[in-house]
Amino acid sequence: MKELTSSQIRQMYLDFFKSKGHTIEPSASLVPKDDPSLLWINSGVATMKKYFSGQVVPENPRLTSSQKSIRTNDIENVGKTARHHTLFEMLGNFSVGDYFKKEAITWAWELLTSPDWFGWDPDKLYMTVYPKDTDAKTDWEAAGVAPDHIIAVEDNFWDIGEGPSGPDSEIFYDRGEAFNNLADDDPENYPGGENERYLEVWNIVFSQFNHEPDGSYKPLPRKNIDTGMGLERVVSIFQNARTNFETDLFMPIIEKTAELSDGKKYGVNKEDDVSFKVIADHARAITFAIGDGALPGNEGRGYVIRRLIRRAVVNGQKLGIKGAFLDQLVPVVGTIMQSYYPDVLAQADYIAKVVRSEEDRFGETLDGGLTLLNSLIADLKKQGGSQIAGPDAFKLYDTYGFPVELTEEYADDQDITVDVDGFKAEMQKQKDRARNARGKQTAMGLQHDLLINVTTPSQYVGYTQLETTSKLTELVVDDQLADEATTGTVEAMFDTTPFYAEMGGQVADKGDILDEAGHVVAHVADVQHAPNGQNLHTLTVVAPLKKGATYQLKVDAIFHSKVEKNHTATHLLDKALREVFGEHTQQAGSLVEGDYLRFDFTHFGQVDPADLAKAEAIVNEKIFAELPVTTVETDIESAKQMGAIALFSEKYGKVVRVVSAGDFVTEFCGGNHVKNTNEIGLFKITSESGVGAGVRRIEAVTSAAAYKYLHEHDDILHAVASDLKVTQVTEVAQKVNALQAQVKSLEQKQAALEGKLASQQAGAVFDNVVTAGNYKLISGTVQVSKMDQLRALADTWRDQALSDVLVLGAEVNGKANLIVAVSADKQKQVKAGDLIKAISPKINGGGGGRPNLAQAGGKNPAGLPDAMTAAADWLADQD
Numbered sequence: 014m015k016e017l018t019s020s021q022i023r024q025m026y027l028d029f030f031k032s033k034g035h036t037i038e039p040s041a042s043l044v045p046k047d048d049p050s051l052l053w054i055n056s057g058v059a060t061m062k063k064y065f066s067g068q069v070v071p072e073n074p075r076l077t078s079s080q081k082s083i084r085t086n087d088i089e090n091v092g093k094t095a096r097h098h099t100l101f102e103m104l105g106n107f108s109v110g111d112y113f114k115k116e117a118i119t120w121a122w123e124l125l126t127s128p129d130w131f132g133w134d135p136d137k138l139y140m141t142v143y144p145k146d147t148d149a150k151t152d153w154e155a156a157g158v159a160p161d162h163i164i165a166v167e168d169n170f171w172d173i174g175e176g177p178s179g180p181d182s183e184i185f186y187d188r189g190e191a192f193n194n195l196a197d198d199d200p201e202n203y204p205g206g207e208n209e210r211y212l213e214v215w216n217i218v219f220s221q222f223n224h225e226p227d228g229s230y231k232p233l234p235r236k237n238i239d240t241g242m243g244l245e246r247v248v249s250i251f252q253n254a255r256t257n258f259e260t261d262l263f264m265p266i267i268e269k270t271a272e273l274s275d276g277k278k279y280g281v282n283k284e285d286d287v288s289f290k291v292i293a294d295h296a297r298a299i300t301f302a303i304g305d306g307a308l309p310g311n312e313g314r315g316y317v318i319r320r321l322i323r324r325a326v327v328n329g330q331k332l333g334i335k336g337a338f339l340d341q342l343v344p345v346v347g348t349i350m351q352s353y354y355p356d357v358l359a360q361a362d363y364i365a366k367v368v369r370s371e372e373d374r375f376g377e378t379l380d381g382g383l384t385l386l387n388s389l390i391a392d393l394k395k396q397g398g399s400q401i402a403g404p405d406a407f408k409l410y411d412t413y414g415f416p417v418e419l420t421e422e423y424a425d426d427q428d429i430t431v432d433v434d435g436f437k438a439e440m441q442k443q444k445d446r447a448r449n450a451r452g453k454q455t456a457m458g459l460q461h462d463l464l465i466n467v468t469t470p471s472q473y474v475g476y477t478q479l480e481t482t483s484k485l486t487e488l489v490v491d492d493q494l495a496d497e498a499t500t501g502t503v504e505a506m507f508d509t510t511p512f513y514a515e516m517g518g519q520v521a522d523k524g525d526i527l528d529e530a531g532h533v534v535a536h537v538a539d540v541q542h543a544p545n546g547q548n549l550h551t552l553t554v555v556a557p558l559k560k561g562a563t564y565q566l567k568v569d570a571i572f573h574s575k576v577e578k579n580h581t582a583t584h585l586l587d588k589a590l591r592e593v594f595g596e597h598t599q600q601a602g603s604l605v606e607g608d609y610l611r612f613d614f615t616h617f618g619q620v621d622p623a624d625l626a627k628a629e630a631i632v633n634e635k636i637f638a639e640l641p642v643t644t645v646e647t648d649i650e651s652a653k654q655m656g657a658i659a660l661f662s663e664k665y666g667k668v669v670r671v672v673s674a675g676d677f678v679t680e681f682c683g684g685n686h687v688k689n690t691n692e693i694g695l696f697k698i699t700s701e702s703g704v705g706a707g708v709r710r711i712e713a714v715t716s717a718a719a720y721k722y723l724h725e726h727d728d729i730l731h732a733v734a735s736d737l738k739v740t741q742v743t744e745v746a747q748k749v750n751a752l753q754a755q756v757k758s759l760e761q762k763q764a765a766l767e768g769k770l771a772s773q774q775a776g777a778v779f780d781n782v783v784t785a786g787n788y789k790l791i792s793g794t795v796q797v798s799k800m801d802q803l804r805a806l807a808d809t810w811r812d813q814a815l816s817d818v819l820v821l822g823a824e825v826n827g828k829a830n831l832i833v834a835v836s837a838d839k840q841k842q843v844k845a846g847d848l849i850k851a852i853s854p855k856i857n858g859g860g861g862g863r864p865n866l867a868q869a870g871g872k873n874p875a876g877l878p879d880a881m882t883a884a885a886d887w888l889a890d891q892d
Contacts, residue, residue: 139185235465265348340366463493
């Protein structure tokens with residue numbers, strides 16, 4: 014067996030398929046783009062869906078990649094098994110309608126067994142095939158696989174419902190008798206069974222059918238190859254590791270964790286090893302996820318990161334680690350992965366800062382969770398119970414980050430069990446809510462073949478001209494290619510077009526299609542890219558259109574100009590935000606309309622208004638500096654050497670367009686821009702808000718829209734100045750501050766007077782002690798303006814120990830309020846919460862509280878006297 018590092022293995026795989034004519038696709042961000050069906054990129058093929066569905070035709074139908082992926086459906090097993098991970102790398106080779114079964118199998122065998130490549134022993138390799146897929150069996154034998162190493166397995170058919178499907182072939186490596194964990198006669202002791210000896214390393218899917226809505230399978234017009242090889246598993250074979258964790262992908266993290274622990278060592282204690290593995294796995298996942306722009310939060314991707322951090326912290330405590338430590342593992346992860354993912358180490362300081370903040374936050378939450386858990390156990394013991402309820406265990410998990418296993422451990426020390434089935438039921442409810450929230454999106458769309466083979470060229474000329482005379486080359490009517498359209502909505506391609514197709518956040522151009530006589534024959538409603546990259550115009554037809562005819566294409570110049578101004582402003586804003594907040598700030602999406610612009614960016618924490626003002630000032634400074642805006646087309650490497658920054662993980666071709674505003678900002682961009690920043694005129698931020706975990710949104714206007722915005726607000730300010738009777742708007746703030754101080758002073762005086770009035774009323778009420786059954790009761794209604802004053806009276810009553818029970822009512826803002834207090838020595842016999850529930854129906858309301866104090870609100874103030882009577886009656890009925 015060759016001695017190779019994980020970096021060498023990854024590169025060898027990619028180099029092999031590059032030698033077979035494949036284009037190496039870079040590893041995409043873990044955060045899916047334009048795919049609501051996925052929470053995370055969870056496989057190599059997830060980034061290829063647009064090619065397999067026919068939405069986009071790749072420049073090269075042969076593709077290969079090493080794709081970082083996250084799967085969270087089995088987090089609880091991470092650390093307990095040899096190969097479960099949240100973050101992993103999937104090596105893959107893909108054919109989009111090009112080569113098929115024979116080539117995929119032949120090349121797989123060559124990569125695995127050739128001395129020039131992996132050089133594995135052929136006798137240690139086994140292949141499983143779908144029983145009806147005789148071609149695969151034949152091809153494996155032709156490649157050199159012994160017939161008795163090819164096993165038919167009925168499950169070898171890849172199918173996710175409607176969409177592409179087909180048989181697959183899995184490849185297993187025999188790790189030898191030393192790894193055998195089953196008896197020889199165990200039915201799972203075979204390649205393809207659930208065992209440790211035969212390790213699955215590669216799955217090759219032969220996508221050749223379309224699973225139709227009616228359940229039938231029809232041959233695909235374009236057969237595809239989709240493969241997946243787990244890098245971590247392959248590395249464990251090369252490095253003869255018993256599990257994926259004893260490899261160079263994980264051991265440096267484990268060793269660093271051991272240094273931080275209370276003298277713990279990996280490989281000594283099984284329980285400690287589980288904690289080491291959990292921490293190593295989760296440290297990788299959170300580092301990559303945060304590096305790709307996701308941040309801890311309460312839902313979606315943010316919740317996953319928060320959960321992983323908390324699980325790692327809890328396991329750190331089991332190893333005796335005191336305080337935050339995960340942030341110290343971030344640079345370790347970055348160093349391990351530096352050869353293929355240099356951005357991780359470059360962002361290590363920022364990622365560590367985010368992780369440390371979340372760790373510190375969980376430190377406080379962890380204490381709260383322990384307090385709740387101890388309280389639950391204490392209450393159970395008082396009541397003679399012996400099991401923590403499922404919803405309570407789930408609350409500890411969901412709110413405080415306690416894995417149910419941790420709750421079980423703490424409970425077991427007190428001879429208390431946990432309703433695990435109830436916990437799982439609550440967990441399933443949460444999963445169902447998350448699944449419903451994502452909607453019924455399909456994981457892999459159907460193939461759309463109508464325009465896949467349409468390669469008629471269509472040249473975009475809108476960078477330099479907004480009107481052209483063009484030939485209508487393709488026409489789509491009712492989802493069919495047509496020669497003529499007379500009415501309705503259709504799609505059309507022209508040999509040249511000045512209409513920009515929506516891309517990179519910039520909306521499509523609008524305008525008209527005119528005939529040779531200058532009459533409008535269609536309105537351009539939208540423009541999108543066809544599978545082969547042409548501009549596909551959505552038209553509203555008002556007069557007959559004919560394929561092959563010549564038309565005048567005319568862009569709405571005013572709308573186009575507004576979009577240009579807003580688009581250039583987004584580039585200035587992007588750079589300004591990085592200057593103010595730091596280089597870790599990344600664009601997370603944008604929308605460039607004619608009336609306004611929207612810019613999403615990653616940022617950890619709230620945005621200080623002063624920092625926002627700085628960013629706005631920088632943009633305007635660059636507008637007033639009259640910077641020339643230039644564009645150049647070049648190759649990617651040259652663009653990077655120019656310092657160009659790619660926006661929002663856009664995919665770029667061999668030739669890229671780079672836009673620069675003076676020497677202030679240089680970025681990749683295929684959109685439209687002004688010639689000089691002075692054309693923007695003015696830039697004004699109109700709003701800033703959070704739109705997700707770690708993602709902020711700025712909305713802004715430019716030019717005439719900015720002037721209009723400021724003019725409207727100036728009118729408002731002058732109106733306020735007039736109402737305040739100040740002569741200069743500069744005096745408004747001072748006047749408002751003075752009025753606020755006056756209001757605060759009056760409110761304090763009012764509260765003091767109301768407090769005195771309430772005390773005077775209380776004196777009369779507190780003197781009226783009656784007997785209700787076995788209890789002394791004080792009850793009555795008082796005049797107060799806030800519920801707080803009722804609670805203050807209850808505190809006075811308690812301090813003076815005037816009776817066993819207090820019931821007070823008041824009408825506040827037209828609504829009824831009740832408060833019930835019970836003395837400490839009577840709380841075992843009478844609970845305030847029970848009494849409030851008994852009398853609140855009298856005011857058409859409800860309430861609750863603790864045994865010593867409860868309150869209620871209702872819509873019927875007239876029922877307050879009846880509530881007092883009901884309180885006396887209820888107490889009289891108690892033993």
